[in-house]
Amino acid sequence: MTTAAEQATGPTGEATIGLATEGLAKSFGGVRAVDGASVGFHHGKVNALIGPNGSGKTTFFNCVTGMIRPDAGRVTYAGRDISGKPPHRIARAGIGRSFQLCRIFPRMTVLENILAAVRPPSPMLLLAPSRHHGDIERARSLLARVGIEHLEDVEARDLSYGQQKLLELAGVLMADPETIMLDEPAGGVNPALIDRIAGLVRSLNAEGRTFIVVEHNMDLVMSLSDHVVVFDRGRPIAEGPPSVVQHDPRVLEAYLGV
Incomplete structure (x- = not known):
């Protein structure tokens, strides 16, 4: 059986992109919630999507999973265009998700x-x-x-x-599902259950499932993730391993205004 680590790398050892967006955009009135977002998530890995409140993370999830229709851009999964498909078609493609509430x-x-x-x-x-x-x-x-x-x-x-x-x-x-998108799995949860959820994510990932996790608990993000994408004002501003992203000046500016 192919391991998750083997599935997640191409012939050159580089990460394989599973879910990707190109120029994804969604506005509500005059508010640009997702602003031309182009990003790829690593297949077979635990990916985190983080950013300040209002940075467009949940709207991005909703556009990808068919809960709302994007105004522009493409969503691809395993090389197939799934842009604007209804949720049941997205689920059949191999993507499952949870919700913030x-x-x-x-x-x-x-x-x-x-x-x-x-x-x-x-x-x-x-x-x-x-x-x-x-x-x-x-x-x-x-x-x-x-x-x-x-x-x-x-x-x-x-x-x-x-x-x-x-x-x-x-x-x-x-x-x-092959890929699971979790929207704030640790929100409002006690520490013991957070540890249980983290353990489940690790064991399911070891079995070959890809994760994309929106989360505000930075301790959980940094300990759980292989790859982190940071959003600000509706688009990615940084990405990479947790150890690199947490020291990126662009990320510090987005979160702290420094």
Whole structure:
């Protein structure tokens, strides 16, 4: 089996670009949220997308994953043009994502929420073992993977926020994406669960999955990422290994105004 490290390098040893954008742009009224962004993310690696509040990171995610249609520019994945495709087409291409605010069905159980990733959100359809036994077994294995299998019959609204984050991640994994985009996975989560999420990202990456993570927790970014892209005012201003990016004068100016 090819390792993630082998997948992430081309014949010359250079990083292989998986997801890329060229001139991506999106405005809301007079505000240019994403401003001609051209950037590539390394296949098989943990990529971080960081930047000050309002720098366009979530809008960039939304344009890439089809949640909103960009005004201009191209999005490619594994060499294929996916610009402006609807979310279900993006998912079928091999990209899954989480959201800054968890998107779950609060009155459905944990198990029903996971099954909703591949079945319509109807309890009668979700829990029909004769038709979907394989899906149910896979859902339970993913709940075990993220450490909340004991909560499968609990309604999602009764979970802690950190547990909801784990549930959302398990739902993303249910579709078996090759690339996973996480929007602030550590936001509002206690330190113990942050460590668990970080461990899951590392183990899933070791199995060959690519990650692109928007995150404000710089300790997590610097310890978890292989490649960091820094946004400011809707476009990338710096990129590279964490050890290089954190000392880049352009990054310090964007964050600190120095």
